[in-house]
Amino acid sequence: MNTKSFEAVMQRFREIEFHETFDMIVAIANGGIIPAAILNQRLNTEIQLLKINLRDPCQKPKYDSPRLISPVDFDFRDKTILLVEDRIKTGATVKFAIDLLQGARQIKTFAVNGNADYALYDEDCFKFPWIV
Numbered sequence: 001m002n003t004k005s006f007e008a009v010m011q012r013f014r015e016i017e018f019h020e021t022f023d024m025i026v027a028i029a030n031g032g033i034i035p036a037a038i039l040n041q042r043l044n045t046e047i048q049l050l051k052i053n054l055r056d057p058c059q060k061p062k063y064d065s066p067r068l069i070s071p072v073d074f075d076f077r078d079k080t081i082l083l084v085e086d087r088i089k090t091g092a093t094v095k096f097a098i099d100l101l102q103g104a105r106q107i108k109t110f111a112v113n114g115n116a117d118y119a120l121y122d123e124d125c126f127k128f129p130w131i132v
Contacts, residue, residue, distance in 0.1 A: 002061075002124065002127065003126060003127045003129065004121075004125035004126055004128075004129060005129060006057070006130070009112070009120065009128070010038070012120040012121070013035075013038050013039070013042065013120065014042070014107035015078065016118060017073065018043070018082075018108075019116065020080055020082075020106065020108060020126055021080065022043060022045055022080050022081060022082040022108075023045065023079035023080045023081065023105075024045060024046040024047065024048055024068070024076065024079050024081055024082075024096070025043065025045055025047045025048070025052075025081075025082045025084055026049070026050050026075075026076070026081050026082070026083050026084065026101070027038055027039055027049050027050065027084045028048065028050050028052055028053070028083065028084065028093060028094070028097055028118075029047070029049045029050065029069075031052045031085055031086035031087060032044070032083075032084040032085045032086055033063050034063060034086070034103070034130050035084050035085075035086055035110070035112050036084040037056075039082065039084060042081075048074040048076075048081070049096060050068075050072065050083075050097055050101075051057065051068065051069040051070045052066050052067065052093055052096060052100075052105060053066065053067055053069050053095060054070055055073045056128075061102065065096070066092055066093045066094060066096040066097075068096075068100065072100055072101075076100050076101050076103065076104045076105040077104065078103070078105045079104050079105055080104070080105050080106045080107075080108075081101060081104050081106070081107045081108070082108055082109075082110055082118075083097055083098065083101070083107050083108065083109050083110065084110045084111075085097075085109070085111050085114070086111065086112050086113070086114070086128060087112065087113050087125070088109070088111040088113075088114030088115055088116050088119075089114060091115065091119070094109055094116070113126065
């Protein structure tokens with residue numbers, strides 16, 4: 001599997017331009033936690049976790065559709081949200097998350113790799129440099 005250096009990925013995090021001001025970052029756990037933390041350092045805004053699961057650690061589907069692992073326990077109504085995931089392949093998890101966040105003023109998606117409103121890469125799978 002292809003790998004990118006930590007510095008190359010971090011350079012993309014530094015260079016990406018956002019066209020909105022976000023009230024909060026919502027990380028899709030577990031994959032979105034590290035990218036959301038990096039974005040939080042740059043954007044200096046509230047960060048929350050949305051605990052959703054679809055795949056096992058080897059990226060094989062675990063369920064037929066994404067599942068909420070624990071309740072949404074933060075107020076997102078009327079907020080502008082940056083929804084963060086590490087990899088968006090089919091979009092099923094992100095669509096599920098957006099449905100859970102109905103009532104937000106606006107939701108923009110972010111992916112390290114994949115098809116999103118904001119993406120660092122949109123290419124074949126590669127191993128993230130923070131995965132051991």
